[in-house]
Amino acid sequence: MPTIALDTRRTIAPIDPLIYGNFIEHLGRCIYGGVYEPGSKLSDKRGFRKDVLKLTRRLNVTNVRWPGGNFVSGYHWMDGVGPREARPKRMELAWHVVEPNQFGTDEFIEWCRAVPTEPFICVNMGSGAMDEAQAWVEYCNGKEDTHYANLRRQNGHAEPYGVKLWGLGNEVSGGWQIGSKTAERYAQDALEFAKVMKWTDPAIKLIACGSCMQNAEDMTWNRIAIEKLADICEYLSIHMYVNNNENNYANYMGTTAHIERFIGAVRGLMAGATYHRQGASRMKISFDEYNAWPGGERLEPHLPVYTLEDALVVGMFLNAFIRNADIVTLANMAQLVNVLPPIIARPNGLLLQSIFFPLELIANLNGTVALDAWVDCEDFESERYGKVPYLDVSASHDPDKSLVTLNMINRDKSYAAPVKVELGPGKFTDRATLHHVLGDGPKAQNTFKEPDNVTVVKLVADATGRKTTVELPPCSVTVMRVPVAG
Numbered sequence: 001m002p003t004i005a006l007d008t009r010r011t012i013a014p015i016d017p018l019i020y021g022n023f024i025e026h027l028g029r030c031i032y033g034g035v036y037e038p039g040s041k042l043s044d045k046r047g048f049r050k051d052v053l054k055l056t057r058r059l060n061v062t063n064v065r066w067p068g069g070n071f072v073s074g075y076h077w078m079d080g081v082g083p084r085e086a087r088p089k090r091m092e093l094a095w096h097v098v099e100p101n102q103f104g105t106d107e108f109i110e111w112c113r114a115v116p117t118e119p120f121i122c123v124n125m126g127s128g129a130m131d132e133a134q135a136w137v138e139y140c141n142g143k144e145d146t147h148y149a150n151l152r153r154q155n156g157h158a159e160p161y162g163v164k165l166w167g168l169g170n171e172v173s174g175g176w177q178i179g180s181k182t183a184e185r186y187a188q189d190a191l192e193f194a195k196v197m198k199w200t201d202p203a204i205k206l207i208a209c210g211s212c213m214q215n216a217e218d219m220t221w222n223r224i225a226i227e228k229l230a231d232i233c234e235y236l237s238i239h240m241y242v243n244n245n246e247n248n249y250a251n252y253m254g255t256t257a258h259i260e261r262f263i264g265a266v267r268g269l270m271a272g273a274t275y276h277r278q279g280a281s282r283m284k285i286s287f288d289e290y291n292a293w294p295g296g297e298r299l300e301p302h303l304p305v306y307t308l309e310d311a312l313v314v315g316m317f318l319n320a321f322i323r324n325a326d327i328v329t330l331a332n333m334a335q336l337v338n339v340l341p342p343i344i345a346r347p348n349g350l351l352l353q354s355i356f357f358p359l360e361l362i363a364n365l366n367g368t369v370a371l372d373a374w375v376d377c378e379d380f381e382s383e384r385y386g387k388v389p390y391l392d393v394s395a396s397h398d399p400d401k402s403l404v405t406l407n408m409i410n411r412d413k414s415y416a417a418p419v420k421v422e423l424g425p426g427k428f429t430d431r432a433t434l435h436h437v438l439g440d441g442p443k444a445q446n447t448f449k450e451p452d453n454v455t456v457v458k459l460v461a462d463a464t465g466r467k468t469t470v471e472l473p474p475c476s477v478t479v480m481r482v483p484v485a486g
Helices: 050-058 070-074 105-114 130-141 147-154 183-200 216-229 249-253 255-274 308-323 356-365
Strands: 003-006 011-014 021-023 063-066 090-092 097-099 118-123 165-168 205-209 235-242 284-292 298-300 328-334 343-346 349-352 369-371 374-376 379-382 386-389 391-398 403-410 417-423 427-429 432-438 455-461 467-472 476-485
Touching (some): 063 328, 130 183, 165 183, 235 328, 249 255, 249 308, 249 379, 308 328, 308 356, 308 476, 356 432
Parallel strands (some): 118 165, 165 205
Antiparallel strands (some): 391 403, 403 476, 417 467
């Protein structure tokens, strides 16, 4: 029988709640018709979709990255402040549309406060200038009698916003990006941006732009960025999208190996780059774009229909973040609504996609400290990754509430898995609550006509003493929460 063994003394690190973040970009209908739809009967007086706000709260989204994405490399934030009727419409070169600039900095901050969630602003290091980035920090966080702080006040916002998280560009290594750069050029420019931004507000935390393709060339980019920026930036940004376009279930279920190897490679670069530098801070990883990116049916150009197997993959990302809680301390799933989304918003209502449910359960039911769970189970063969365990597991502990949480993915698409869970030296003290994300096979998907093909089933099971047994449905994500003592 597969076995999972837990010991609440075998901790990895505190789990930073910022790993449960999301991302909104001026792409497709993510902003306009997604989070923001003035005049809709479903929106409030500010134009914010009330139903999207409610579901964002339900997901426990802890931070939101904005305005991009590729969009940010051509975005000038001054276009999006001040009276809406005076804001310019611009040619938008990342996604080749007209940007009306009706949702800008003030609207974004107000939306974040309505959730509530932490704002994460990415600055333009494509066509943008250093002075522009510095001014944006001053506009958001300035307390003194200075031009951009006064402009914020003039626009009706007397108190500073206190935005802590600032990204230094997006995917600047990519040739598709406006103003793409070599690693050396980016690192030098980012250092100068970082200096003036931190001189404006020393309390901010900076995210350096890292790899976006997961290849050897990008690892060289990561090394150069880390070596140059480790003393001034708190994070290195990495991005990862995966898919099952080849329709190979075994390879797709091996995504865990891909994520873990990539995190391990970046971890090594960080350790090596700072080893000989006295006082150098250890950067952390900001996994600020990740998701499954299916190549099949699309309702709109950037709006795929997700399946149950995609939900398992999103669960694998979150499990990997928890297992690497000492180094992955910020993450953003891309994106929240209408673009690679857990939430589809139409003028007349909403649909929850399969990937909504692992996000919701793992963000809401886990404790504050990651545990090093021992897992023993059978493997399956995959062409790309070799042997892959059927179970993908992460665990956490909430010492204040005396609760342990297990996040378990059964990758066997045909058979349920009875799993023995052991705890030592303590014991389980009450009934366990289990939430199963499941459907009728890997390709199950929710539609507006059939919105419950992938859903959550909640069960309660006895769990007293040192051992308990739970059954994981085939092709499922299960989050189990159980009281413990000792």
